[in-house]
Amino acid sequence: MRDETTYDAIVIGSGMTGGWAAKELTEKGLRTLVLEAGRSIVPEEDYVEHVPPWEVKFRGMRDRHRQLEDQPIQSTCYACDEWSAKFFVSDKEHPYTTEPGKPFRWIRGRQVGGRSIMWGRQVYRWSDLDFEANLRQGIAIDWPIRYADIAPWYDYVEDFIGISGEPLGLSQLPDSKFLPPMQLNCAETAVRDAIAKHFGGERVLTIGRVAILTKDHRERAACHYCGPCERGCITRSYFSSLNATLPAAEKTGRMTLRPHSVVHSISFDRRTRRATGVRVIDAKTRAISEVRGKLIFLCASALESVRILFNSATSEFSHGLANSSGELGHNLMDHVKGGGAGAFIPGGQDKVVFGRRPNGIYIPRFRNVKTKQLEFLRGYGFQGGGHRQGWERGIAQTGFGPEFKKSLSRPGPWRFTFNGYGECLPNHDNYAELDKETVDAWGIPVLKIHCAFGENEYAIRKDMSIAAAEMLAAAGARDIEPFTDDDPPGFSIHEMGTARMGRDPKTSVLNSYNQAHDVKNLFITDGGAMVSSSCVNPSLTYMALTARACDYAVQQMKRGEL
């Protein structure tokens, strides 16, 4: 397919940030081409959230042998289950390599909507505690922006997305513009009250802040609490690009969305110092073509975007386009998880929940906020929650017969689990490079990822297990089990930092508006732009930065600066 158009803008990727770039750029009048490597998703055919277990072959136990063969990495993600496995890539078609002894989990989705279809939907604002951390501690480089720069853009995207949550007025976790919060369950209320009583207000338990509607919002219906959002949502009650931003872009009549378009590289004109277009491989026919655009937004995810830039190397930029700093691919971060604790909460035997709430609890960061920790820098937050055990508890019991069956028809004891998500320090030695020996199913060289947690991350993980156990003890829990699991980097699926922002082109890839220092009409607005990782889920910040970058890019374009 030959496309002779010169688009005003080309957006690479249709997920969390690509959807926002498509919406903003088209709404500002730009004729925009959105390139997506994967297939189209048709909600009424592909969404499977209401298919019950008795209608899937293995009843939710997954197609084990097919997954072991085709998705050995992807299937380690909880959401890559018997229903949603189709939203995750084939590891055979999409390989990447790592160093021996340094595993990295790269969980990927390639389809219109990207990973925004299966994401965890937790949304939290960053604060100046995060933006100032590198400067104060002399780590890596300073963020070129502060909370005041991004706050209006948080407002802007939140107003469109619809976020439910409880305002707390905490400086380390600014409140969003909230729809009504979801309810805590009985066990969570009890644990919340115990924490409030025993930790002097330093630790606070609240309901998770989620991009799920608790009331109708901007032509999308409130949640009906069926539970498994990662399988899709026919009422579009949770935010995804497919459910919200892409339809908004479509409405302008200025978006051309091309699925099955695997981006190989970006072309660069040495004379004008501008990117001129994108080389695309048709995923089905393998035909190669080039599309032209005046402005390029790279929104393919932190790792995929740098892979494209590495593959776009020129004689001048021999280590990747826009990489005069040498920082491209470096400073790869994720969140450290695997630390926490679980326990039984006594009582409440006559109480249950009604409906399946697709959300849990949140405990905002409390380490190194008011009191300084000696063991580690920065901090972590807890997610998790309470639930009553189900019929599964009967497997290891020895009972059988009518009484046993009757006992399992009632829910079991209340369990409570805290799972920590901790900040990861930026480190130049954690990086991705091009592995020229290995190619994907389209013949494109893949990434080799070198990433490991350091002492600070391990200290954080250890502290998570202790602090979680303390809170469960305060709540009168029994059989408390602290844990520290050796989850490898990548497993929080918050990979970021590979094309960081900064004031100095010698030490950063992007300026404070996500614009490449070296190539003025190239913007990277996915997780690549992050200079540090905070401890909160990052998607909201990526979205706010994308909207802000679009606003800036269009202003610059109108002034003839691009």
Place this chain on the structure above:
Amino acid sequence: MNRRDALRLLATGAALQLAPGNLLAALRDARALLGTQTTVRTLDLHQRATVTAIAELIIPKTDTPGATDVRVAEFIDLIVTEWYDAEERTHFLNGLADVDVRTQALFGRNFVDSSPGQQTQILTVLGQQMSEEADALQNHARQYRDSPPQPQKNFYYMLRGLTLMGYYTSEAGATRELDFQIIPGRFDGCVDVRASREEGEN
């Protein structure tokens, strides 16, 4: 309204205009019913009869359907055939054969031909052995937090797992024995057990 029409309606944002009751009805109408056709491929007639008998003893028919009613043996055959690896399959089939070895030694007949009392006696012994193996694992790392140590290689544990899975994920097990609703329509964080069940029966 057929399923596809209902889904189209919902996907275009019409969900907002529907009264809450109608929305739930539309969502329920819209669900696909694919039907479940399975055949037995690994277990022979005798093995299948033995599995069916043990599963029915664990989850018998009462005022709600039992394991046999929801065809648990077919589900178990599917897992043994397509989900287990060769080692697990051999282990499971050997364990199943061992049940007859036990009843032959004690009562001079196969499990399916034993009296209810004799069958109960065998399950009790199998349960004790399973517990002992679980206790032996106490000091080892747990594979799944939230649950006691799992003697993965114990035949009775394997069979109990598949029986409960097959039963509680069947339509009758999920909706009649438990109060699973595909589309609850709202969330209440703390309600009385009784109230919740009555609502489930509406």
